Amino acid sequence: MCVPILACPRCSREWQITGDGWVRCSSCGYEADSYTGAIEYIRIHKGLKSLDGIDAKSKPQIYSCPACGALALLERAETDLHANFQFLCFSCGGFWAANELARCPECMEWKPGEEFEELIICRSAVGFYVCRACYEKIFK
Numbered sequence: 001m002c003v004p005i006l007a008c009p010r011c012s013r014e015w016q017i018t019g020d021g022w023v024r025c026s027s028c029g030y031e032a033d034s035y036t037g038a039i040e041y042i043r044i045h046k047g048l049k050s051l052d053g054i055d056a057k058s059k060p061q062i063y064s065c066p067a068c069g070a071l072a073l074l075e076r077a078e079t080d081l082h083a084n085f086q087f088l089c090f091s092c093g094g095f096w097a098a099n100e101l102a103r104c105p106e107c108m109e110w111k112p113g114e115e116f117e118e119l120i121i122c123r124s125a126v127g128f129y130v131c132r133a134c135y136e137k138i139f140k
């Protein structure tokens with residue numbers, strides 16, 4: 001599978017994730033940094049006219065990418081029927097299917113499923129799963 005192609009917010013033609021932190025349209029020249037690009041994606045798929053309707057700070061919908069660490073990962077919009085991804089990073093172009101990432105209950109970031117460690121809280125038989133980074137923090 002190749003990197004998902006997005007629709008340019010200005011001209012609706014191909015809007016490409018360059019892989020170096022930008023999203024660029026070769027038709028009309030519109031480009032945005034990966035975070036702004038991710039916000040634009042949400043705006044378009046929510047049918048909002050401006051970015052003002054998106055309160056990214058109080059209602060975070062952009063996450064850190066588990067591959068490159070940039071704050072540019074988002075979940076596919078329900079209205080985006082053509083997407084071949086469930087999660088897409090606007091910075092490195094990495095993308096994942098719904099079952100490939102899980103949300104860590106500790107840091108609330110999306111991480112690959114194999115990066116989870118079972119955390120057993122003292123004497124309790126029932127553990128829960130946190131990502132490796134959180135696991136290491138807790139046991140330091």
Ligand SMILES: [Zn+2]
Pocket residue numbers: 008009010011012013025026027028029030
């Ligand atoms: Zn364009």
Ligand SMILES: [Zn+2]
Pocket residue numbers: 065066067068069070089090091092093094
């Ligand atoms: Zn990334």
Ligand SMILES: [Zn+2]
Pocket residue numbers: 104105106107108109130131132133134135
């Ligand atoms: Zn975590």
